[in-house]
Amino acid sequence: GENVEQHPSTLSVQEGDSAVIKCTYSDSASNYFPWYKQELGKGPQLIIDIRSNVGEKKDQRIAVTLNKTAKHFSLHITETQPEDSAVYFCAASIKGAQKLVFGQGTRLTINP
Amino acid sequence: DAGVIQSPRHEVTEMGQEVTLRCKPISGHDYLFWYRQTMMRGLELLIYFNNNVPIDDSGMPEDRFSAKMPNASFSTLKIQPSEPRDSAVYFCASSLTGTGGEKLFFGSGTQLSVL
Numbered sequence: 001g002e003n004v005e006q007h008p009s010t011l012s013v014q015e016g017d018s019a020v021i022k023c024t025y026s027d028s029a030s031n032y033f034p035w036y037k038q039e040l041g042k043g044p045q046l047i048i049d050i051r052s053n054v055g056e057k058k059d060q061r062i063a064v065t066l067n068k069t070a071k072h073f074s075l076h077i078t079e080t081q082p083e084d085s086a087v088y089f090c091a092a093s094i095k096g097a098q099k100l101v102f103g104q105g106t107r108l109t110i111n112p
Numbered sequence: 113d114a115g116v117i118q119s120p121r122h123e124v125t126e127m128g129q130e131v132t133l134r135c136k137p138i139s140g141h142d143y144l145f146w147y148r149q150t151m152m153r154g155l156e157l158l159i160y161f162n163n164n165v166p167i168d169d170s171g172m173p174e175d176r177f178s179a180k181m182p183n184a185s186f187s188t189l190k191i192q193p194s195e196p197r198d199s200a201v202y203f204c205a206s207s208l209t210g211t212g213g214e215k216l217f218f219g220s221g222t223q224l225s226v227l
Contacts, residue, residue, distance in 0.1 A: 032214050043116070043203050043218030044155070089155065093214055098143060099168065100216065102155040 002027040006103025023090035024072040030092040038087045116219035130192040135204030142209040149201040194226045
């Protein structure tokens with residue numbers, strides 16, 4: 001079955017700097033790759049996703065890139081702000097399988 | 113819409129007791145998922161339903177765990193008897209038909225502590 005590895009487990013950056021979180025997946029049939037943000041005491045919330053027919057997607061300060069050949073995808077946050085502090089999860093799924101497999105999470109801390 | 117609603121938010125019980133967690137999905141969503149979150153294992157899918165029918169329960173750890181969805185607006189996850197290793201945050205999530213269960217909307221979770 002699918003396995004998703006996420007790195008780093010913790011990340012600390014200065015406010016205004018960029019943050020990058022990376023994930024690899026094992027199943028070449030996977031074709032949907034979402035990113036979720038989890039704030040303290042809340043459930044994960046979808047922030048951006050990408051499908052395997054595109055290599056990059058942007059939404060304001062957030063971007064995701066996908067390299068299907070290498071089976072890895074990354075989350076990029078630019079101009080980080082204190083409210084970006086949270087745990088971020090990557091995930092992967094196979095269309096039609098209705099099952100997301102999550103990475104272990106990255107605790108991102110933005111230092112003022 | 114109020115989003116996915118879970119109750120209770122916190123549950124503290126003693127080993128051996130029965131625990132019932134409740135979930136109300138977003139109206140119109142046809143998929144419902146139960147996840148468990150722990151530090152060691154991260155987010156694990158326990159079971160999911162489509163149109164109230166259980167589709168895949170391969171993630172349910174043991175026979176002590178059971179889940180039901182009697183109608184489109186309500187689901188329960190039951191643990192009987194509970195054990196300390198069941199302590200975790202349990203999330204319910206729902207998604208729309210057409211997304212293939214991909215775009216999940218999570219509830220706020222139930223923090224379960226089994227003493």
